[in-house]
Amino acid sequence: MRSRVRNNILSLIGILLVVLLASWINFGGDRTENFLGSNLDLRAKQGLDLQGGYQILLQARDKNVSKDRMQAALDVISKRVGGLGTNEPVITLQGDDSRRISVELPGVTDEQKVRSLIGSTGRLEFIAAGQDRLADGQTVATSYCTAGSMFQPRPGLCGTPANPTPAAATTAAPNATAGANPTPAATPANNGKVYQTVITGAELDPSKVDVGFDQNTGANQVLFGVKGDAANTFQNFTSSNTGQQMAIVLDGKVISAANIAGAISTQGQISNPTAWATAAGKAEVQNLVLQLKYGALPVELDVLSSRKVGATLGQDSIDRSFIAGAVGLGIVALFMLLYFRLPGLLADLALVVYALVTFAIFKWFGVVLTLAGIAGFILSIGMAVDANVLIFSRMKEELRLGRPIERAVEDGFRNAWPSIRDSNISTMITCAILYWFGGLTGTSVIQGFALTLFLGVVCSLFTAITVTHTFLKTMFMLAGRRGTVVRHTWWYGVNPVHVVRRASDRAAAGGD
Amino acid sequence: MLDLVGKRYWFLGLSMLIIIPGLLFILLGGLRPGIDFTGGSSWELRFDKTRVPATNEVQTALVDADAAFIKDLQAKPNPTKPEQDLLALRQSQKFETIAQPSDEGLMIVRTGEIKDVTGEKTAIVNSLSDRFKDKNGFNPDVSITTTGPTVAGEITLRSVFAVGLVSLGILLYLAWAFRRVKQPWRYGACAIIAMLHDVLVVLGVFAILGKLFGVEIDALFVTALLTVIGFSVHDTIVVFDRLRENQIRHPAESFPAMVNYSLVQTLARSVNTSLTTIFTLSALYLFGGATIRSFVLALLVGIISGTYSSIFNASMLLVIWNEWEAKRKQQRRGARPTATAPTMPQIR
Numbered sequence: 001m002r003s004r005v006r007n008n009i010l011s012l013i014g015i016l017l018v019v020l021l022a023s024w025i026n027f028g029g030d031r032t033e034n035f036l037g038s039n040l041d042l043r044a045k046q047g048l049d050l051q052g053g054y055q056i057l058l059q060a061r062d063k064n065v066s067k068d069r070m071q072a073a074l075d076v077i078s079k080r081v082g083g084l085g086t087n088e089p090v091i092t093l094q095g096d097d098s099r100r101i102s103v104e105l106p107g108v109t110d111e112q113k114v115r116s117l118i119g120s121t122g123r124l125e126f127i128a129a130g131q132d133r134l135a136d137g138q139t140v141a142t143s144y145c146t147a148g149s150m151f152q153p154r155p156g157l158c159g160t161p162a163n164p165t166p167a168a169a170t171t172a173a174p175n176a177t178a179g180a181n182p183t184p185a186a187t188p189a190n191n192g193k194v195y196q197t198v199i200t201g202a203e204l205d206p207s208k209v210d211v212g213f214d215q216n217t218g219a220n221q222v223l224f225g226v227k228g229d230a231a232n233t234f235q236n237f238t239s240s241n242t243g244q245q246m247a248i249v250l251d252g253k254v255i256s257a258a259n260i261a262g263a264i265s266t267q268g269q270i271s272n273p274t275a276w277a278t279a280a281g282k283a284e285v286q287n288l289v290l291q292l293k294y295g296a297l298p299v300e301l302d303v304l305s306s307r308k309v310g311a312t313l314g315q316d317s318i319d320r321s322f323i324a325g326a327v328g329l330g331i332v333a334l335f336m337l338l339y340f341r342l343p344g345l346l347a348d349l350a351l352v353v354y355a356l357v358t359f360a361i362f363k364w365f366g367v368v369l370t371l372a373g374i375a376g377f378i379l380s381i382g383m384a385v386d387a388n389v390l391i392f393s394r395m396k397e398e399l400r401l402g403r404p405i406e407r408a409v410e411d412g413f414r415n416a417w418p419s420i421r422d423s424n425i426s427t428m429i430t431c432a433i434l435y436w437f438g439g440l441t442g443t444s445v446i447q448g449f450a451l452t453l454f455l456g457v458v459c460s461l462f463t464a465i466t467v468t469h470t471f472l473k474t475m476f477m478l479a480g481r482r483g484t485v486v487r488h489t490w491w492y493g494v495n496p497v498h499v500v501r502r503a504s505d506r507a508a509a510g511g512d
Numbered sequence: 513m514l515d516l517v518g519k520r521y522w523f524l525g526l527s528m529l530i531i532i533p534g535l536l537f538i539l540l541g542g543l544r545p546g547i548d549f550t551g552g553s554s555w556e557l558r559f560d561k562t563r564v565p566a567t568n569e570v571q572t573a574l575v576d577a578d579a580a581f582i583k584d585l586q587a588k589p590n591p592t593k594p595e596q597d598l599l600a601l602r603q604s605q606k607f608e609t610i611a612q613p614s615d616e617g618l619m620i621v622r623t624g625e626i627k628d629v630t631g632e633k634t635a636i637v638n639s640l641s642d643r644f645k646d647k648n649g650f651n652p653d654v655s656i657t658t659t660g661p662t663v664a665g666e667i668t669l670r671s672v673f674a675v676g677l678v679s680l681g682i683l684l685y686l687a688w689a690f691r692r693v694k695q696p697w698r699y700g701a702c703a704i705i706a707m708l709h710d711v712l713v714v715l716g717v718f719a720i721l722g723k724l725f726g727v728e729i730d731a732l733f734v735t736a737l738l739t740v741i742g743f744s745v746h747d748t749i750v751v752f753d754r755l756r757e758n759q760i761r762h763p764a765e766s767f768p769a770m771v772n773y774s775l776v777q778t779l780a781r782s783v784n785t786s787l788t789t790i791f792t793l794s795a796l797y798l799f800g801g802a803t804i805r806s807f808v809l810a811l812l813v814g815i816i817s818g819t820y821s822s823i824f825n826a827s828m829l830l831v832i833w834n835e836w837e838a839k840r841k842q843q844r845r846g847a848r849p850t851a852t853a854p855t856m857p858q859i860r
Binding site: 049052056057059111115139251252303304305306307308309310316317320321323324325327328329331332335336339371372375378379381382383385386389390393397418419422423425426427429430431433434436437438445446449450453 | 556558590592594627628629633651653654655656657658659660662663670671674677678681682685689731732734735738739741742743745746747749750753754777780781784785787788789790791792793794795796798799800801803804807808811
């Protein structure tokens, strides 16, 4: 007896600690905390549909692309996106053969910019422009895919010239539409010239690409470095072409053009003292640095699907979900109270514990909340009391059989357990399959639903069974032997008239 | 005691009353697959809720805007690869639009696949802004989801696979849960039939809604369907569990009487467990965001159907199966069938 009391007090303290911890997590606002020596991120993470944003699923055009190259592409995209200063981008490799990259950018509104950063394969080239002053944004044809650069022979990336892939045709001759205009791959574009590629982005040294300052004018400059062997080629070319034009081309479009002022081998700089001294010029320099640094995406990617959610709808959705959750919780609580009375009230307390704990878990593990995820959570509120309904219904039956209340409570918990276990396992199986199913749609919508529902089910097992049980036992403990009120069957939703009094009736009514 | 088992054919009949029209509508092509399955783009356009324009006006506006954009693109001297792709796509496939008004000023429009990279979307939104901003309070901050044909095909395939996988998992689990009862596979099969009932009800209701109101089904609909499957079995297990217990306690009792007794015993709690879920879902349906409303509706219909089928179908099928088997055995022996009226003691 004494040990049972002690166990109950220990459970109660445990529950109290869990509630305190959950409240601390939930009510301190969005923040990061140092908890037990590790950094704890306690910010509620909102999915695309709640805070708006852009999500895009890309697939490598090359079917036999290696995982390493995809990983490299992912790194490049991560860096490029990092340069945008977005909050919490989620970039992952997807698909059985890791040929896909999913990019989620919550809160990003400038999708045009994102597209130009992610969508471009970023084949970066330095081309010899001779006397031509090429304008930024101009489309040009280069020798890259047909003859290679001065440093390297034609790379495998473009496909064979005899049977050009669409990519090769595009770079070599952008107006060679597939089938529509069957021009040979080498047909020049735009101004009719094919420009010689000097070096490509692969020969740039990313660690040496940076923003610099012109010491005389104070204007911003672009600094760049050329890797070992290619530096010779570059020096030969620049020394013999001083005074001529050189342009930087990304995916067949000029991003910058300049006069070659002198020989460059391993270190170079691009300056534009008048234009780049302004704030707008500074931004242009930074953009160019970004493009030079992360320009070369090692694979060509096609857009498979995309999703853009307007930013203005998020708060409205959150408010609506909050109202729906509050109303749902209220109705369920009222129902439990009216139908089961005293244990219903305790189950309602446990339900509050449930809501606190589940939400704290979402925050702790960084579960991304989406509209469907919140729906899963609200749905799980209704399910959280399922176990209680099963237990209390059993309890009522036992009471009707004339069992003393404390024994009826224990029997209720014990007898209801198998069906609680079975039904919860079936929901968990469903959640697991849903999670797998949702992985394909690229967005975290379905997975969010599966995850919140799953966590809800697990939490409800704890609150509906352990917490409610402890509360009931505590109540009996506090009421003591003389607490007749809590022992009246009416408080348990059983009319005393219906209680079977005699043992013989009990046996006949199906008791054991 | 309430005689539920005696009215078993009535209950099955009521199910048919919903399933047969539903099936009819499914056969009539009432289920309208959304872009998740067909590929294309889905736009969420928002207007002032008192000044929502007519759907055909919006559809025309979209078609015109896209045509104007494509015309400009064709005139462009050096189209990029995505631009070429877009031109080829529009040449092979007409740009179709289907607008469906939702509530709170939301209109969901399904169109052919938009190629974001080309600036097509921006051009269309600008054109819509010119036309509807002052007149109808159009919000240019639109949401748009685009699914290419590759992903759409995979989602379709995986949806079918997921439904199969859930069914198989549940069947195996049921067989395990009822391993100590005679004929565990029979219990599993009856639970699966009840589950198929729920799937058909949800599909049927959405086929009717699709035919009459243009409601589309998407990946979230499949999610709802899979969840319903889980719930359906959840409810059925509560009933079967009691049956399992009663069979052990009263091995001498006739099977129909035992089923009836178990049903009456569990009726209140089967209804109650579903009620709490229905409460929260209703709150979500009435007060939650408009974008997930049809998802919530699918869940709601499925869970109500699941509760019904677990009480009035699954166990009834067990009884019918049992009876049929007994009859067959007796025919073999040439004996007369015995009465199957409930003979359990009464409790009130």
